[in-house]
Amino acid sequence: MKKFEEKTLHSQSIYDGKIITLHVDDVLLPNGKTAQRECVMHSGAVAVIPVLNDGKVLLVEQYRKPLETSLIEIPAGKLEQGEAPEETALRELEEETGYTAGQLEFVTSFYTSPGFANELMYIYLAKDLVKIEDAAEGDEDEFIEIKTMTLDEAQECIEKQLIHDAKTNYAILYLQSLGI
Numbered sequence: 001m002k003k004f005e006e007k008t009l010h011s012q013s014i015y016d017g018k019i020i021t022l023h024v025d026d027v028l029l030p031n032g033k034t035a036q037r038e039c040v041m042h043s044g045a046v047a048v049i050p051v052l053n054d055g056k057v058l059l060v061e062q063y064r065k066p067l068e069t070s071l072i073e074i075p076a077g078k079l080e081q082g083e084a085p086e087e088t089a090l091r092e093l094e095e096e097t098g099y100t101a102g103q104l105e106f107v108t109s110f111y112t113s114p115g116f117a118n119e120l121m122y123i124y125l126a127k128d129l130v131k132i133e134d135a136a137e138g139d140e141d142e143f144i145e146i147k148t149m150t151l152d153e154a155q156e157c158i159e160k161q162l163i164h165d166a167k168t169n170y171a172i173l174y175l176q177s178l179g180i
Contacts, residue, residue, distance in 0.1 A: 102128025
C-alpha cells in the first residue's frame with residue numbers, strides 16, 4: 001500500500017445519471033482505520049479560451065441551477081465517450097459561440113474538485129476565430145448569451161463576481177500573463 005493510499009473495501013452505487021455517477025466507498029486508511037468516501041465520477045470536460053483577432057475574449061452567460069444565478073464563463077462542455085479533448089473543444093466552441101478556431105492550442109488540464117470528484121478538465125486556447133454561417137446549435141436545454149469583452153472588462157466582472165468559476169478565472173489570468 002502506498003503511503004497515503006486508501007484501499008476500497010466496498011463500493012455502493014447511489015446514482016447513475018447522464019452527467020455524473022455517485023458512489024459511496026468504505027475505505028481502509030493507511031493507519032488501519034476505516035472511513036467512508038462519497039465520490040462523484042465524471043467523464044471529464046473541456047473549456048475553451050476563445051480570443052478574437054482584436055484581443056477580446058468570447059464568453060458565454062448562462063444560468064447555473066446549483067447556484068441559482070447566471071455566470072459569465074468561457075465555453076465548456078462534457079467529454080463524450082470516445083471523443084478526444086480537441087474535438088470536444090471545437091464542438092463546444094461552435095455550439096456555444098457559433099465560431100470555429102483556425103488555431104487550437106492545449107494550455108493545461110486540472111482536476112476541478114479532487115476532494116470528492118474525478119472530473120479532469122482540459123483547457124485550450126482558441127485563436128484565428130471564424131464565424132460559422134450554419135453553426136451547430138447547442139443543447140436544447142441550454143440557454144446562452146454570448147459576451148465579448150476586453151480583459152479589463154472581464155476583470156471587472158471577476159470583481160463583481162459575475163465571473164466566479166475557477167476555469168474562467170484561470171482563463172483570464174492566463175490571458176493576462178500572455179499580455180493579450
